[in-house]
Amino acid sequence: MLFTSIFIFVACSIEFTYCMDKFIAAVYEHVAFFPDPSQPPVSQEEALAHMNRNIDVLETAVITAARKGAHIIVTPEYAICCFDLNRKNVFPYLEDIPDPEVNWIPCNEPNRFGRAPVQERLSCIAKNNSIYFAANFGDKKRCNASDSHCPLDGYYFYDTTVVFDPEGKLVARYHKYHLFFGESQFNAPEKPEISTFDTPFGKFGIFICYDILFYNPAIVLVTLHNVDTIIFTTAWYNTLPHYSAIQFHSSWALGMRSNLLSSNLHNSSLDMTGSGIFSPNKLGPYYYNKTVDEGHLVISELNSYTRNTTEWAPVQWHEYASHIKKPLQSSKVFTRKLLLDNYTVTELTEPQGYASVCHNHLCCYLNYSMMEKRNDEVYVLGAYDGYHGPYQVFYIEVCTLVKCMSLENCRTATDTAYTKFESFSLAGTFQSTIVYPQVLLTGVQLDPDVFEVLKDGRLVNKPKISFKALLNINLLGRNYMKDPTNLNISKLS
Numbered sequence: 001m002l003f004t005s006i007f008i009f010v011a012c013s014i015e016f017t018y019c020m021d022k023f024i025a026a027v028y029e030h031v032a033f034f035p036d037p038s039q040p041p042v043s044q045e046e047a048l049a050h051m052n053r054n055i056d057v058l059e060t061a062v063i064t065a066a067r068k069g070a071h072i073i074v075t076p077e078y079a080i081c082c083f084d085l086n087r088k089n090v091f092p093y094l095e096d097i098p099d100p101e102v103n104w105i106p107c108n109e110p111n112r113f114g115r116a117p118v119q120e121r122l123s124c125i126a127k128n129n130s131i132y133f134a135a136n137f138g139d140k141k142r143c144n145a146s147d148s149h150c151p152l153d154g155y156y157f158y159d160t161t162v163v164f165d166p167e168g169k170l171v172a173r174y175h176k177y178h179l180f181f182g183e184s185q186f187n188a189p190e191k192p193e194i195s196t197f198d199t200p201f202g203k204f205g206i207f208i209c210y211d212i213l214f215y216n217p218a219i220v221l222v223t224l225h226n227v228d229t230i231i232f233t234t235a236w237y238n239t240l241p242h243y244s245a246i247q248f249h250s251s252w253a254l255g256m257r258s259n260l261l262s263s264n265l266h267n268s269s270l271d272m273t274g275s276g277i278f279s280p281n282k283l284g285p286y287y288y289n290k291t292v293d294e295g296h297l298v299i300s301e302l303n304s305y306t307r308n309t310t311e312w313a314p315v316q317w318h319e320y321a322s323h324i325k326k327p328l329q330s331s332k333v334f335t336r337k338l339l340l341d342n343y344t345v346t347e348l349t350e351p352q353g354y355a356s357v358c359h360n361h362l363c364c365y366l367n368y369s370m371m372e373k374r375n376d377e378v379y380v381l382g383a384y385d386g387y388h389g390p391y392q393v394f395y396i397e398v399c400t401l402v403k404c405m406s407l408e409n410c411r412t413a414t415d416t417a418y419t420k421f422e423s424f425s426l427a428g429t430f431q432s433t434i435v436y437p438q439v440l441l442t443g444v445q446l447d448p449d450v451f452e453v454l455k456d457g458r459l460v461n462k463p464k465i466s467f468k469a470l471l472n473i474n475l476l477g478r479n480y481m482k483d484p485t486n487l488n489i490s491k492l493s
């Protein structure tokens with residue numbers, strides 16, 4: 001930490017009159033008012049009234065966060081508009097959002113770029129509360145027939161996150177690149193955009209929701225642009241056993257050694273919940289609540305500079321496993337589907353012991369000891385090395401210790417478990433250089449004090465593990481080099 005402060009002093013004194021090696025961040029999980037997508041398009045005034053209902057709630061969160069000393073607040077994707085709408089009925093909600101280069105404070109000059117009531121209001125909220133305010137809504141850009149990609153209605157529509165600084169100035173604008181299935185109201189920009197901005201508490205970068213699964217711009221922001229903190233706006237469907245919001249997003253912060261301010265939309269019937277303030281050395285605080293539909297504010301202090309700390313030394317994820325001499329696979333192995341993929345699995349039939357499974361090039365090794373072997377719960381060790389899902393959009397290497405509904409059914413994920421473990425050590429022969437470590441407890445809970453990652457790539461328990469029942473333990477490798485979009489890139493990161 002001492003070294004960090006020295007670096008920061010040097011780095012900061014150049015550009016800023018003051019600088020901070022810690023800051024307070026807030027993320028707000030919002031229950032949005034959605035218009036009925038089956039209704040015909042509304043007028044611009046009706047659309048604005050609708051968005052203002054959402055912004056009223058976000059404003060209250062901003063005021064509360066600012067009173068508690070927050071320097072920045074992040075609000076979710078689709079918190080203001082546009083969820084589930086088609087191209088026709090999304091149109092009245094959109095504004096033309098200029099490139100931040102124009103140096104614009106909408107609160108002071110609301111009409112400089114035409115009609116922009118949403119930008120004006122967001123800018124005034126940031127200015128009024130002297131806070132960085134990140135919000136998501138829709139940008140529209142006219143295009144014409146000379147551009148062969150221009151949609152028939154003559155516009156590009158973008159899922160957009162904007163940031164206003166404490167003076168109300170528009171300092172960042174990011175257009176989502178990796179649109180999720182069904183987001184057909186929006187267009188992807190031609191190329192991934194690198195959107196960053198500097199603050200007295202480090203360099204920030206932005207990406208949105210599904211972007212987090214891919215190399216560009218998410219990984220590029222951290223590895224090539226040295227971003228310390230990511231603004232992550234999302235509307236995330238929880239998908240166990242590996243992609244529940246708080247689970248995957250916290251593991252991304254650990255694996256990338258970056259702060260991640262993760263703000264999710266809340267809708268329990270869509271299984272959307274889970275927001276948090278994640279950093280390389282602290283998993284949370286976070287919010288996850290499936291039982292009530294209420295907004296929630298999370299606030300926490302963070303280190304400003306994540307890439308510069310003295311502990312920074314990359315984990316060699318394959319190191320330990322590649323020195324295991326004979327990868328003796330456990331005697332009884334099966335193929336079981338987890339999520340969409342066929343894993344090779346073996347059941348943990350004993351209260352303690354050793355298990356090992358291989359799939360393609362990946363072998364996974366586990367030592368474990370349960371407090372008690374229950375007859376009513378099945379845990380398996382699984383390995384998977386291949387493309388995820390039928391569309392083959394990204395390549396994963398996964399070692400997973402997971403509770404299954406039964407030995408026949410690992411596919412239906414469960415969020416409840418009773419078995420407690422006394423110890424575990426999980427390692428794999430990864431080719432991925434980036435692996436996301438996860439330990440998920442019953443009820444979809446995280447506890448940073450129950451595990452650690454060793455520099456040789458082992459994911460091991462800490463003593464406190466024996467207090468909590470365990471849902472799953474995963475090393476989720478992403479071999480970005482094998483993604484279809486990256487196959488022609490010779491070297492990544």
Ligand SMILES: *[C@@H]1O[C@H](CO)[C@@H](O)[C@H](O)[C@H]1NC(C)=O
Pocket residue numbers: 121124125128
């Ligand atoms: C800004 O704050 C002032 C004083 O509290 C208040 O009167 C005004 O309505 C606020 N404006 C906005 C846009 O929040």
Ligand SMILES: *[C@@H]1O[C@H](CO)[C@@H](O)[C@H](O)[C@H]1NC(C)=O
Pocket residue numbers: 142143144145146
């Ligand atoms: C097409 O768009 C470009 C850029 O907006 C503009 O300069 C040009 O005049 C437009 N052409 C036509 C035929 O509208």
Ligand SMILES: *[C@@H]1O[C@H](CO)[C@@H](O)[C@H](O)[C@H]1NC(C)=O
Pocket residue numbers: 031032033034084266267268269270293
């Ligand atoms: C959750 O989403 C559904 C589907 O869009 C919507 O009908 C419902 O009103 C939402 N519930 C809440 C609490 O936002």
Ligand SMILES: *[C@@H]1O[C@H](CO)[C@@H](O)[C@H](O)[C@H]1NC(C)=O
Pocket residue numbers: 288289290291292
């Ligand atoms: C969810 O929120 C409700 C109401 O605030 C609370 O009673 C309940 O304990 C919460 N559940 C969890 C899992 O935090």
Ligand SMILES: *[C@@H]1O[C@H](CO)[C@@H](O)[C@H](O)[C@H]1NC(C)=O
Pocket residue numbers: 007011226305307308
């Ligand atoms: C630390 O961060 C500063 C500012 O971002 C940068 O100039 C410097 O190169 C970094 N030092 C190390 C060792 O990464």
Ligand SMILES: *[C@@H]1O[C@H](CO)[C@@H](O)[C@H](O)[C@H]1NC(C)=O
Pocket residue numbers: 335341342
């Ligand atoms: C998964 O395994 C099942 C049964 O062995 C097989 O029918 C199916 O084709 C496999 N799916 C993939 C994607 O390999």
Ligand SMILES: *[C@@H]1O[C@H](CO)[C@@H](O)[C@H](O)[C@H]1NC(C)=O
Pocket residue numbers: 324354365366367425426427458
């Ligand atoms: C498990 O324990 C055995 C015996 O102590 C050791 O050889 C092996 O490397 C361990 N494996 C892991 C993954 O920790």
